[in-house]
Amino acid sequence: MPGLGGFLAMQAGPSEPFIASTIIPAAILVVVFILWRAAIRRSQKQRRRVAQHPRVAVQSMTAPIAAAARPHSTPPLPGSGHGPGAITLSAGRFTPLEELGRGGMGVVWRARDTVLGRQVAIKQLLPPVGLSADARGAMRARMLREARAAAQLDHRNAVTVHDVLLDQDSVLIVMELVKAVTLAKTVEREGPLPHARVAEIGLDMLDVLTEAHELGIIHRDVKPANVLVRGDGSIKLADFGIARFESDPTLTEAGAIIGTPAYMAPEQIRGLESSPAIDLWGLGATLFYAAEGRPAFGGPSPTAVMAAVLTDPPRTPQRAGSPLGQLLISLLAKDPKDRPTTAQLRSGLSQLTSRS
Template sequence: MCEGLIAGQYLLIEQVGRGGFAVVWRARDEVLQRDVAAKQLFLPPYLTDEQRREHRERTLREARSAARLAHPGVVTVHDVVEHEGVPWIIMEFVHGRTLGEIVRTDGPLTPGRAAEVGLRLLDALCAAHAAGVLHRDVKPSNVIIGDRRVVLGDFGIARIEGDTELTQSGIVMGAPAYTAPERARGEPALAASDLWSLGATLFYAVEGRRAFRGPNPNATFHAILTCEPAPLRRAGPLAPVIEGLLRKDAAARMNAGEAAELLADAAGAHDRVSVPPHLPGRALPGHGRRHRWREATRPTSDLPAPRRPRPHPVRRPAVAALSFTALAVLLLSNALRVDDPRRRPAASYRTPPAHPRLTATLPAGRGEILSVVFSPDGRTIATGGRDRAVRLWTVAGHRMAGTLAGHRDPVSTVAFSPDGRTLATGGHDGEVILWNAPGHRAIATLSTHGRSVGALTFSPDGSVLATAGDAVRLWNVARHRKVRSLPATGENLRAASFGPHGTTLATAGTRTVRLWHVTGRSRPATVTRLTSPSGGMAFSGDGRMLAGGNDERGVRLWDVGGHRLLTTVPGAHANAVAFSPDGHTLACASGQAVLLWNTTTGTPAARLDAGTRTVEAIAFSPDGKTLATAGDDAAVRLWHLP
């Protein structure tokens, strides 16, 4: 649970963004009386100990990367503190929208405006490279454009010269579509690699589409290595610099000085561009006198506003103020989604006249709640959380029925057997405990040898328990022993669901959704590959649909049997999702709210203010009339659904 005051100084006000491994809050420095951004490392329960160490170190690396860049386009890191064993980065804070969001919402930029943005991004990259820092994740969702500022953010996977390389199980880090060819081949990153990514970002900014596309990361990498970029149709004078930056051979790629001159030309540098001061290469045309804007195009409020000419020229060029405060609204490897009213979909989540209503609030200890589930008869609720306890509640009386202690680390997942007599709990300690639910006592402990458990599911007849984490393990419930293991090939599994006949098991991980034939020896069928999962995942009761959170595209809904994407739920960037028993309603926990989506009509149904800073877990009652929500305030809220 996040206390209101961090390190005795920073008061959390509201959550402004969330990704797979971090949460950013707007906070108040009570000592200096100023607003700051507080970035909290968030480690999902499915990570292994080694991955948790990597992400913790990556958070500290981000602070070191930003702190060593003395540049107006780099966020000022005020402090790095530790609170309840979790590192926090305290930074300056400013609002803004990502370039990716602007293009998706307002359309592609004009070549002149895209060139102006490119100049400022190039300046920030040159300053970073001069300090020995490679960004390695330049992409539209890491570019923030706001109040006369263009900011390159998220140094979470940056490489500092001399630092130990941090890789995640050998995976190439960064967005595939913006990864330079040499990095796609597994070679070390270069300064030229960041320039290639800048070219791909400018392509997207002016064309409104990616230069290289593929149905999955491997296909995208193949396209980058073997194919030419998509044809430029809107780039106009920006085309030469994009083509030069996207050369596959790093040695032949356009350098920063050449790019700066072409960008200035594309922006009309002879009489209007203020060239940032850190760019290398030859002196640029017009550099050394005041320039004025003369672009006659529709304005975009999130881009630097045109400057009017002054009556008297000045001797030195006015340099556009840059700030790297985008890190206040960006996360380690995926861009954040800011809760800005301008960014909500046109079909907003308006609560209908017969709206859901809060019926009870159940306090549940001191720790953040990570999982909540109803018993099959709907009479009992079980919760698991960071305080390592499992709690049972009676739904009718709204009172605690018991507390089960046995886990040594946070409890990330809980599940009832179909008959409701057995409760299975799993967590970070790599143990699964089977409990006699009515008697509130432990029956057996199943060990996964220290591997964190991300999901639990019983077969329809209750004879088999499947646990998912670093691998899929099948357990004989009656004999309390493992009967089979299914390798997850390096993935972290977050969701699992048996099919209605118990012969197939669906699992969802960080990269793929798979169907396992648990009664035979055949290979699993890969349903789809997830390009950037970050939030919660859940299967419908019959296992035919899967919902998964996604930073860039909202919550996505798949048809598992048909192996196809059904729809994307706009405005939802969920760290928890749940289906109603009939599958007609999908609940998405998005920050402080829960969004209800009608899966039949594909329309919003309602938006609930869940009364907590972050909703971490949600569950429907068996009859679908009650929704339970829980989060970082250690309370379960029950909502009546009309």
């Protein structure tokens, strides 16, 4: 890029190559920076809340649903207030045993159902602190919609929702407690997975996403941390907690970015309307990580990652090879219309496995 003197020497009316190579990417970065700053402000508010309850602070609300292979401690029972960490667990039906995780939308607990005598995972959705009464009402309506969406999905590859309850000012989603590790942890431990195993995981994820899409549900946060891998190799897709019906009004807080940058489709970063194509992008990015051991898009900061998703091609697959690598790259097309259909994807993945 020319220095100040170079800019002063330029004639009025820059050439089209200059606009394409300099101004347009700069404008994109400015937009991404504005979105990132809005997310940072929200994150700072959340960190101030979490600082008051420092046991666990996690970005994802999903991984804690998997029962960790560690001894379960029993913390002091939470209070009965309305702030983060306060929970009555539906008038004593559920006994909180352990706080498993904390994220932007609330807290995940391991609890005991005293009526049915089993342990469950409970996601407590909490409206952000400091909202007006109207804003809290709108946020609670959104939470109820998300809980309703999750509860309608009944699939072997989705975390089962047992119940949805109101508890003071929060919404409780009572789910099965899955004994599993996330796909992210699996790849960290084992390294890049064999092609056939990646394809098997992809087919299982595609099955549950297809059923969700038929119900009008978009997951919107498909990523390795939301894929639970059980001991027998089967998977469960978790955290439909930020999903919404395609026909429902958007109640997302203005300026908030929901998702993980490396696994967000370009249209999702731009704030465009959600569609099943967003989940297919997330599926492609997740399988890329499983096959390669690293994300398809990287950068030193969330802003840089979002800029890469918007403007750069994905990394060239080094381990996936062909045809798996080509299939993954096609899923990461910038334009949703250029991504393969569900039928094409199913056919391509099936050819890499023993499934007919």
